[in-house]
Amino acid sequence: MRGLASFLVAVALALAAPVAASLPEPVKALASGWHTLGSGEARFLGLRLYEAALWVGAQGYREDAPFALALTYTRGFSRDTLVSTSLDEMRRLGGADDARLGRWKAELERVFPDVAAGETLVGVHLPGRGAAFYHQGRLSGEVADPAFARAFFAIWLDSRTRVPALRSRLLGQAS
Template sequence: MRRLAELLLLAALALVALPGQASLPEPVQALAPAWRKLGSGDASFLGLRLYGASLWVSGQAYREDAPFALALTYARGFSRDTLVSTSLDEMRRLGGADEARLARWKSALERVFPDVAAGETIVGVHLPGRGAAFYHQGRLSGEVMDPAFSRAFFAIWLDSRTRVPALRSRLLGAPS
């Protein structure tokens, strides 16, 4: 019984102590000068940690018209289908696009998102006026060259109407 309790404690600590994104992958670093982490925090649902997030900026502050990167390190595995459908649901909720555009974006997301396992990281990079690039475990998984897509996608976390306002605040550098 004691051994089982120790194993459960270790498993719980592993979920809490998943490493955050300490630095950006080299290919992302090459996209803009002087990246710095602006803020970070966790997203949870019903008390279960889903992922840790970090917002990186090139400059002193977050600006929609400048490059930025959002790194998500997952605390549990998620299928590509879950990532795609959740992203589209949130973009729809925020009014980011009509149904025809969302259908096109669904195909793009299916192309760039992999299934993720616990501990894996996806970094999304906002490329102003061009779109977004996505990196899974440091390797380019794809690009969506549509500025409207990029704005709608990153609004999931950075819009004032986000479902995760505490995380948004932490990402934007507010003290915890």
């Protein structure tokens, strides 16, 4: 009975801890000293949606340096849901006009897969170049547009984000 109790406590602690997805090998080559700056979870109406971790190189978080945002989903989402939610947030934050959002929609549909619970998407900010996306460690595509990259990562990192507590945790500003 004591072994079962220890096992249940260990499982509960593992489920409570943020998931720190590892970075795909091609991402590791972009900078030295990769480490997680912060992590946390996103919830909607009390439901856990995903665990997020912001990875930075030895230089720390800077918009002119590579960084990676890893999202490990706790439930499945269709590509259409990921695309429409991303575009809605980019529009809300004023990242682009309708013509540009239309182009970005096509790009997101190309690089985003459907995701199942437990799967990880990693978005990599490539300064001056755009963004690359990895699903389960494999490159799913790149968007060669620096304005897209700024607008996309602003969903989580802009001060006007809908998830300010997660932003603080990602940036290492809250425990």
